[in-house]
Amino acid sequence: MSVKSEQQLELEFQQRIDKGEVIEPKDWMPERYRKQLIRMMSQHAHSEVVGMLPEGNWITRAPSLRRKCVLLAKVQDEGGHGLYIYSGTETLGVSRDQLVEELNSGKAKYSSIFNYPTLSWADIGAIGWLVDGAAIVNQTVLAKCSYGPYARAMVRICKEENFHHKQGYEILATLMKGNEEQRAMAQDSINRWWWPSLMMFGPSDKDSPNSADLLRWKVKRYSNDELRQRFIDRTVPQAMNIGLTLPDPDLKWNEETQHYDFGPINWEEFFQVINGHGICNKERLKARKKAHSEGAWVREAATAYAHKKAGKMIAA
Numbered sequence: 001m002s003v004k005s006e007q008q009l010e011l012e013f014q015q016r017i018d019k020g021e022v023i024e025p026k027d028w029m030p031e032r033y034r035k036q037l038i039r040m041m042s043q044h045a046h047s048e049v050v051g052m053l054p055e056g057n058w059i060t061r062a063p064s065l066r067r068k069c070v071l072l073a074k075v076q077d078e079g080g081h082g083l084y085i086y087s088g089t090e091t092l093g094v095s096r097d098q099l100v101e102e103l104n105s106g107k108a109k110y111s112s113i114f115n116y117p118t119l120s121w122a123d124i125g126a127i128g129w130l131v132d133g134a135a136i137v138n139q140t141v142l143a144k145c146s147y148g149p150y151a152r153a154m155v156r157i158c159k160e161e162n163f164h165h166k167q168g169y170e171i172l173a174t175l176m177k178g179n180e181e182q183r184a185m186a187q188d189s190i191n192r193w194w195w196p197s198l199m200m201f202g203p204s205d206k207d208s209p210n211s212a213d214l215l216r217w218k219v220k221r222y223s224n225d226e227l228r229q230r231f232i233d234r235t236v237p238q239a240m241n242i243g244l245t246l247p248d249p250d251l252k253w254n255e256e257t258q259h260y261d262f263g264p265i266n267w268e269e270f271f272q273v274i275n276g277h278g279i280c281n282k283e284r285l286k287a288r289k290k291a292h293s294e295g296a297w298v299r300e301a302a303t304a305y306a307h308k309k310a311g312k313m314i315a316a
């Protein structure tokens with residue numbers, strides 16, 4: 001029996017990708033494909049889990065029982081998204097414990113957006129509308145990515161994100177129909193969250209070292225800049241619809257390109273944030289570490305129960 005060379009296997013792998021086939025955990029894959037997926041999926045899972053913190057900050061201060069219930073459900077959904085994606089990442093041969101350790105030690109990245117503070121109730125609207133809105137643009141495409149477990153996780157996640165997006169927009173639309181102070185609060189929130197939301201799509205294409213591989217392997221279907229543009233084109237009319245002004249004097253419709261032109265993004269701020277120097281980086285990591293150590297008894301109890309159950313099954 002002839003053994004295929006690594007080169008031959010890679011060639012066949014790429015042919016499968018080019019034909020639009022889905023790669024499953026037991027299929028042969030290049031080590032770099034596996035590593036890139038672990039990097040991207042674990043960052044995504046961490047983002048969902050850290051993303052619970054800025055919104056969790058407002059659960060006790062939501063302005064009505066209805067708003068509190070909705071926010072609780074949303075934050076719980078984000079926790080669930082983290083768990084699906086950690087499970088998806090485990091299919092690549094890495095344990096969730098290992099991934100969580102990388103987050104808690106500060107080695108792993110998570111989305112830059114969650115290093116900004118939630119200063120007012122309107123920020124909960126802005127997160128739903130802009131942050132979940134950006135996530136939908138990115139993740140709808142990831143639902144067609146080449147790795148089966150990641151793509152499948154995205155289908156359910158996107159359904160829930162659509163609901164999150166609508167609840168955020170509804171919070172802002174309600175505030176914009178309110179008094180002057182409420183409208184000012186909504187506008188102030190958008191002034192602070194607009195640019196960081198654009199940064200969620202990652203650096204511009206020329207500064208994106210991972211994109212070439214990810215596009216070739218159809219993990220990414222569009223580049224960072226293409227998805228950012230798609231998000232802007234969708235979001236500007238929604239802002240106009242409820243009377244919000246986006247804080248970019250260069251933002252204008254371009255008849256020729258049929259897209260909105262927009263002003264320069266502050267990439268220096270982005271790189272500061274992803275390298276640990278954002279407003280809330282330290283606070284977020286501290287909160288995660290505290291939750292992890294305070295949850296140790298739950299993990300121990302679950303392990304003890306699993307061992308006891310396994311022992312009983314062997315005895316029977």
Ligand code: BYC
Nearest residue numbers: 044047048051110111112135199200201202208209210211
């Ligand atoms: N933040 O080569 P590039 C949510 C890093 S959560 C931090 O373009 P890539 C939600 C990048 O990792 C949604 N780091 O990278 C939750 C790389 O560093 P390393 C989260 C970023 O992977 C709760 C370096 O910059 N969504 O929706 O090709 C409540 C160079 O970048 C960021 C996902 O995670 C960033 N924004 O493209 C509400 C989606 N951008 O690893 C809502 C899945 C870049 O080489 N991920 N970096 O050290 C992706 O689609 C891609 O990973 C990205 C970046 C587009 C984010």
